[in-house]
Amino acid sequence: MSEPIRVLVTGAAGQIAYSLLFSIAKGDVFGKDQPITLLLLDITPMLPVLEGVVMELQDCALPLLRDIVPTDKEEVAFKDLDAAILVGSMPRKEGMERKDLLKANVAIFKSQGTALEKYAKKTVKVLVVGNPANTNCLIAAKSAPSIPKENFSCLTRLDHNRARSQVAMRCGVPATHVKNVIIWGNHSSTQYPDVHHCMVNMSGSELACFDAVKDDAWLKGDFIATVQLRGAAVIKARKLSSAMSAAKAICDHMRDIWSGTSEGEFISMGVYSSGNSYGVPDDLIYSFPVQIKDKSWKIVDGLAINDFSRLKMDATAAELIEERDTAVSFLGV
Known part of the structure; x- marks a missing residue:
């Protein structure tokens, strides 16, 4: 068995993550012999829900899942990452103009890009899912200038x-x-x-x-x-x-x-x-x-x-x- 890789999922208490985390933890993504440490980031009000997600992952008794770290702190979530799956974003609310949506998400992905720059491995592979995914991905990449732009991709x-x-x-x-x-x-x-x-x-x-x-x-x-x-x-x-x-x-x-x-x-x-x-x-x-x-x-x-x-x-x-x-x-x- 190799050393565990560190995989971050943001928006980890949300419904996409709920469908995603089990597949990652049981080896469908990074390989059937690759141990994993899951870092789960969400906003502070979602931490009680995230705790329930952690309990369920523990209760799956998965052999590859070595550790689970739920947090609302970027300096914890982004530390020494091998892979980052950025699911969490500001969803469009009724009556919200696209410009307002972009502004809110620029703040989120600038902050997360800065955290990648500061704490993650330079080899980290970053997948942006939160919409508008292409532009959020670009902002994250621009905010992490020492990580190669080729390491960033968005979900299509x-x-x-x-x-x-x-x-x-x-x-x-x-x-x-x-x-x-x-x-x-x-x-x-x-x-x-x-x-x-x-x-x-x-x-x-x-x-x-x-x-x-x-x-x-x-x-x-x-x-x-x-x-x-x-x-x-x-x-x-x-x-x-x-x-x-x-x-x-x-x-x-x-x-x-x-x-x-x-x-x-x-x-x-x-x-x-x-x-x-x-x-x-x-x-x-x-x-x-x-x-x-x-x-x-x-x-x-x-x-x-x-x-x-x-x-x-x-x-x-x-x-x-x-x-x-x-x-x-x-x-x-």
């Missing part, structure tokens, strides 16, 4: 999984038979779910998605809208946000960072854009198709982009630029 795997599942259901195959869908851009309703490079395994042979589905109008219309608006649809039906599927996507994302992606497959992640890929502007956290090896991601290069895709990729980039510029104005830099 949920959108990726949604797109994969929609195609699979349409073709009547398991989701594992659909690969290489792409989510471009922002984890918002401007994201672009792209299936121009997607392959579907039907009856033992791989077909291009458009050939497998045989309904171009659906793939360019309702399919895109369904994936873009799926989160809102879940909230409308459930009266709560998508916690189970978000937790599964977080596990998928972090497991791929730790263990790598399969040969010939790529997944979607919000990562730092340095302006060299697909005409996406510099200094954004933008969702790209990536492959991962040895805990390092690489954007999949050389995919053909048609005019339909280009317009949608540019539209989501424009939204991210506006979000970034608004958020940075609150940083006072």
Whole structure:
């Protein structure tokens, strides 16, 4: 058995974390022989609830879970981290303008980025889940200048999984038979779910998605809208946000960072854009198709982009630029 790794989950008393922590603690994410110390951060009023979560984790009697540290203090939560999953954020309240939401979250993620800089290992892998995830991730990365920007990513795997599942259901195959869908851009309703490079395994042979589905109008219309608006649809039906599927996507994302992606497959992640890929502007956290090896991601290069895709990729980039510029104005830099 190796030494325990230190894994932080913020918003640890919330419902996404409640679906997430068991999977992490039993070895689904970092490996079946990797002991774990869980650091659980939440705001002070949530500490009694967090205590109940700790009791449940203890009662699971999990062999890999070596220690659990519940806290409301960043200097405790961020110390010597190997992985940080930043779930907690200020949710949008009724009547709240997007600008107000951004302002509140800039304060949270500036503080957490500063704590990463001060207390975490420089090798820490940081996944931002709390919305607006792309811009929150960028603020955290900017606030931790000595940690490589490549170590920061935001969650678009949920959108990726949604797109994969929609195609699979349409073709009547398991989701594992659909690969290489792409989510471009922002984890918002401007994201672009792209299936121009997607392959579907039907009856033992791989077909291009458009050939497998045989309904171009659906793939360019309702399919895109369904994936873009799926989160809102879940909230409308459930009266709560998508916690189970978000937790599964977080596990998928972090497991791929730790263990790598399969040969010939790529997944979607919000990562730092340095302006060299697909005409996406510099200094954004933008969702790209990536492959991962040895805990390092690489954007999949050389995919053909048609005019339909280009317009949608540019539209989501424009939204991210506006979000970034608004958020940075609150940083006072």
